[in-house]
Amino acid sequence: MEVVALLSGMFQKFDHIISVHNGYKMETIGDAYCVASGVPNPSKTEHVSNIATIALLQREFLYDFMIPHRPGQYLHCRWGFNTGPVFTGVVGIRAPRYSVFGPTVTIAAKMENSGIPDKIQMTLKSHQMLSARFPEFKCSSRGSVKIDGIGTLLTYWLDGVEDLLKSDRTPREKELPAATSTSDEDPDPYTFPRESSQVSSANSVVPLIP
Numbered sequence: 062m063e064v065v066a067l068l069s070g071m072f073q074k075f076d077h078i079i080s081v082h083n084g085y086k087m088e089t090i091g092d093a094y095c096v097a098s099g100v101p102n103p104s105k106t107e108h109v110s111n112i113a114t115i116a117l118l119q120r121e122f123l124y125d126f127m128i129p130h131r132p133g134q135y136l137h138c139r140w141g142f143n144t145g146p147v148f149t150g151v152v153g154i155r156a157p158r159y160s161v162f163g164p165t166v167t168i169a170a171k172m173e174n175s176g177i178p179d180k181i182q183m184t185l186k187s188h189q190m191l192s193a194r195f196p197e198f199k200c201s202s203r204g205s206v207k208i209d210g211i212g213t214l215l216t217y218w219l220d221g222v223e224d225l226l227k228s229d230r231t232p233r234e235k236e237l238p239a240a241t242s243t244s245d246e247d248p249d250p251y252t253f254p255r256e257s258s259q260v261s262s263a264n265s266v267v268p269l270i271p
Contacts, residue, residue, distance in 0.1 A: 087166075
């Protein structure tokens with residue numbers, strides 16, 4: 062019951078964050094939390110800034126989220142995200158649900174799995190779109206990482222937002238960019254197909270008592 066209460070409190074806040082920043086909650090499996098942006102309502106490039114904002118806000122929230130049944134200890138989480146086309150559809154009869162599938166989702170999960178607690182890892186494709194269209198988000202190269210079942214990928218860390226990196230913490234929610242609605246702007250070299258979306262996966266890590 063303690064773990065259920067812990068995850069419930071954390072996911073409740075996560076749900077609020079994605080609702081404000083145009084995210085779509087795909088599923089939660091145990092302590093894994095998966096989010097997409099750009100579906101079911103397509104966007105051109107805004108989905109990458111939405112997911113980056115969501116990840117930073119979730120991380121900021123956890124900085125102050127003490128584990129209720131372990132006073133003095135805090136929850137740590139890994140984040141990973143990826144950009145690309147996905148397959149979508151309503152699955153199920155008794156409990157139908159809009160679902161998202163495809164290699165883009167798989168690689169997003171791999172970004173989380175191969176990450177480090179308290180860090181946000183992204184693929185090269187996500188980094189290129191984010192840095193080209195939303196330079197206020199600051200990233201750093203992690204280098205080449207061997208990903209099980211995929212191979213070696215060049216990945217990046219999402220560090221924070223410009224002018225707010227002086228402290229060791231990420232920006233507060235009110236200081237981050239608001240969600241951007243979809244638009245019909247003229248295409249540019251960094252515009253991905255309409256079926257492209259951003260998929261993020263987060264997984265919590267509970268510290269063990271020595």
